Amino acid sequence: MRNKMLALILACSASQAIAGFDVVALGVRGGVEEGNLTSYLIRSDDQKLYLGLDAGSVLPGISKALGKGAFxxxxxxxxxxxxxxxxxxxxxxxxxxxxxxxxxxxxxxxxSSPEDSHKPIYGTADTIGTLRQHYFNGKVWPNFTDAGSGLRIGTYRLNAPRPAQRFSIGLTGLDGVIYPLSHGGTPSSMILVSRNNESFAFFGDTGPDQVEKSKNLETVWRVLGDEAKAKRLKGIIIETSYPDGVPDSKLFGHLTPEWLLKELKVFETASGGAGSLKGVTVIISHVKPSLKAGADPEAEIMQQLEKGNDLGVKFVRMQQGDALSL
Ligand SMILES: [Zn+2]
Ligand SMILES: [Zn+2]
Known part of the structure; x- marks a missing residue:
C-alpha cells in the first residue's frame, strides 16, 4: 500500500515536471474541399478541456481522431x-x-452549432464582428450567440479580448494573448496560449511582412523570441499554403516554404541567433489541395521546408485525426 502511494506520488510529480500540451488535428487544409479544413484542438495535459484553434471542420475531424485513438x-x-x-x-x-x-x-x-453546448468564442474585434454580422445574423444562419441581431439563442458567448493583453480561456486552464496578423487585406490573428510556464502559438492565415507591407510578424517573432529564450515555447502551428514558385502577387496573404523559412530566420534572430530554435516543433497547416492530376502540394511543401531547414526546427505535418503531445 505504502509503495503504491509512493509510486503514485512519484508518477504525479513526474507528470508535472514533463507537463505540456496535447494537440489534435481536426482539419489540416486551407480550403477547396470541405471536411478537412483548418481546425486543431489544444489542451494542457493536466486539464480536461481543449481549446479549439479555428473550426473549419469540427465533427468530421472528431470522427477521424476517434478512429485513430486520439481520445x-x-x-x-x-x-x-x-x-x-x-x-x-x-x-x-x-x-x-x-x-x-x-x-x-x-x-x-x-x-455544428445547433448541437453544441454553451461555450465561449474568442477572437479579435474584427473576427467577432464578422461572426455576428455575416454568419450568426439570423439570415444565413440562426443567431446562436449572445449578441447581435435576431433571436439570440445564446449558445456561444462572444469575447473580443484586447490585442496583446492576457486573458484566461474559460475553463481550459489556459491563458491566451492575441496578436494581429496581415492576410492580404483581411485582418487575421495569432494566439499564444500558456500554462505552467509553457507556451504554444497558433497562427491564423498570414502573408510575409515584406509582401504585406506590415510589421505584424516582426512583432510576433519578438514576442515568441522571448518565449523561446525563456525555454517556454513548445511549438507553433503556422500555415504554408502553396509550394514555392507562386509569385508574390498571387499569394493573397499566404506563405510558401521560402517565405516561411525567411520569416523563421527573423524569429531565430529574435530568439538569440543561430541554433536558438533547435528542436522547436513547427506544425505546418493550411496546405491548399490541388485538383491537378499528379500534383502533391503537401509532399512538395514538406520537401522544400526540409531542404531549407538550417534552423534545426522540427517541421511536422499532422494529418486529420492525428494527435501529438508536446
Ligand atoms: Zn484559410
Ligand atoms: Zn483566410
Missing amino acids: PQVTAENAAPYTPQGAVFRNLIGGYFISHGHLDHLAGLII
Missing part, C-alpha cells in the same frame, strides 16, 4: 447519452479561438 478517455459507455463524437464535441471542447472570418476557418463551427 482514449472517451468510451461509448461514458459518452452516454451522446455518441463518442458528440461527447468530445460537447464536453471536451471548452471554447474556440477563431483567427479570422474566412469560411475555411469557421464553417464547422457554424454547421
Whole structure:
C-alpha cells in the first residue's frame, strides 16, 4: 500500500515536471474541399478541456481522431447519452479561438452549432464582428450567440479580448494573448496560449511582412523570441499554403516554404541567433489541395521546408485525426 502511494506520488510529480500540451488535428487544409479544413484542438495535459484553434471542420475531424485513438478517455459507455463524437464535441471542447472570418476557418463551427453546448468564442474585434454580422445574423444562419441581431439563442458567448493583453480561456486552464496578423487585406490573428510556464502559438492565415507591407510578424517573432529564450515555447502551428514558385502577387496573404523559412530566420534572430530554435516543433497547416492530376502540394511543401531547414526546427505535418503531445 505504502509503495503504491509512493509510486503514485512519484508518477504525479513526474507528470508535472514533463507537463505540456496535447494537440489534435481536426482539419489540416486551407480550403477547396470541405471536411478537412483548418481546425486543431489544444489542451494542457493536466486539464480536461481543449481549446479549439479555428473550426473549419469540427465533427468530421472528431470522427477521424476517434478512429485513430486520439481520445482514449472517451468510451461509448461514458459518452452516454451522446455518441463518442458528440461527447468530445460537447464536453471536451471548452471554447474556440477563431483567427479570422474566412469560411475555411469557421464553417464547422457554424454547421455544428445547433448541437453544441454553451461555450465561449474568442477572437479579435474584427473576427467577432464578422461572426455576428455575416454568419450568426439570423439570415444565413440562426443567431446562436449572445449578441447581435435576431433571436439570440445564446449558445456561444462572444469575447473580443484586447490585442496583446492576457486573458484566461474559460475553463481550459489556459491563458491566451492575441496578436494581429496581415492576410492580404483581411485582418487575421495569432494566439499564444500558456500554462505552467509553457507556451504554444497558433497562427491564423498570414502573408510575409515584406509582401504585406506590415510589421505584424516582426512583432510576433519578438514576442515568441522571448518565449523561446525563456525555454517556454513548445511549438507553433503556422500555415504554408502553396509550394514555392507562386509569385508574390498571387499569394493573397499566404506563405510558401521560402517565405516561411525567411520569416523563421527573423524569429531565430529574435530568439538569440543561430541554433536558438533547435528542436522547436513547427506544425505546418493550411496546405491548399490541388485538383491537378499528379500534383502533391503537401509532399512538395514538406520537401522544400526540409531542404531549407538550417534552423534545426522540427517541421511536422499532422494529418486529420492525428494527435501529438508536446
Ligand atoms: Zn484559410
Ligand atoms: Zn483566410
